[in-house]
Amino acid sequence: MIPPGPKAEKLAEEARTRMLNEVDERRDPHTNATVGQLLDRYMKTLDVGRSTHGMYAKYLEKHVRPFVGRLKAGALDGETLDSLYAELRRCRIHCTDRRGVDHRTPRPDECDERCRSHVCMGLSSTTIRHIHFILRGVYEKGVRWRWVARNPVFDVDAPRAAKPDPRPPTAAEAVRIVDAAWEDPDWACSYGSR
Template structure:
């Protein structure tokens, strides 16, 4: 039985009061670290009898234990507030931030914005992910009309249609989970909550990558067609095909980063377009890499540089090392790089004319798979592609081709073994 002093201490930290035909238990949990307001944990017990009072005492003991187990006072602020604070403090590339904000405003904030941080749970997160996998608008199976505008309008004229459920892709749900987990991790660091429920919440499984590079015959047709269109475009496609560089990296390439004597190019920067404004940035993995070039590629680059020099002389401009290697078609200005979007669009149009189902990024897959199939070691291929993790990413993406390369290695080794005489 508790002593009088212990009972008095418990009563100072909490209280039991009658509310109608029930007892309300209220325990002081500290001061909210964000709002500065007092925080209380509450519960209730039906009835007002002696038995009900005993139950209320047990409930108070339980709530007091919860308060004592917490490292700090849990805040009552909402998840929406935590999102705003997280966005203020986290360092992100502009394009990455735009993507995160899109997920937040379209999906995360409407679903979880009003939930108090301390009430976030793994179950609530898993329920959200399940809803999104059934329907990205979280319709709950209720029929409704998808209106083209919120203003007063004529549905027939604007062709408003009944809603059809479209599940959100697993990769998108995983991205939403990563954002939520990032916000909750920050809340733990700031001592707003004790634990991050997203760490134990189950998210959709990641599907294994399925690269689909063009075949050798298709690659030959693509590069041949590119040179037919014009030599500059042919050189760009050739360089992407033989080096596996990313779209933004080829657009950001400057002459100062090409060493024609040593036969190498340095990949240090990428180029992106955000709301129509171009900007140079670090590479995707924030690492520079040096890629060796073959003799044919070196010859093509020397010819390309001479064309650029002659073109600029006609305009009264001298070619300098800081100029971009590839300029746009409509606006051939050496101080403005080829637009990444224009590169992808032109390549797609070319592939469609040839009736080849592919896209520019598939040339990166082509470069990797050709090297692996030829027996080039994994670390070298990873280095040329700019993959981090010492080849872990390369192995995950190109596992099938690594297996094929391993089979080839086994055959080579077996062929060099001494032949055994059969009885």
């Protein structure tokens, strides 16, 4: 918005020139594609191993499409992504705060001690980070394909990585491990020959 004043005409002309340049440079995509359609296209062109492709597909189907899949690809913004990440931290099955039962199997079953009351548990920060970086890649391709003008994932901080918690053996435990290794002559000989 151009504020009124003596420089308003000049500012309006500068804004008009910027907008025309954006259109000329094709930075103003004219697509009505949804986030779901962008995800589909991305998954078709993704060049990764089979297990990685499967993991991406699972994360997107279970945790992204239900919440933002129907949005226009260009309408996704930082606030929407923050809300998505908050939901992922709240409950991994995305319940609607109903008190239900977590069954031992997705198939019809007779409830027993293995079925228990549902307690909301969010996804780990590592999983949410994976989803964040998948979405960043999706939108990088979307910008390259001119489906969207910019990558909204850059407006959101990646969830923090879990702090490493190494637990090396104590000196006494290390001695017990080495002593136990010597009980296997094959391992002890190969270790000693290095």
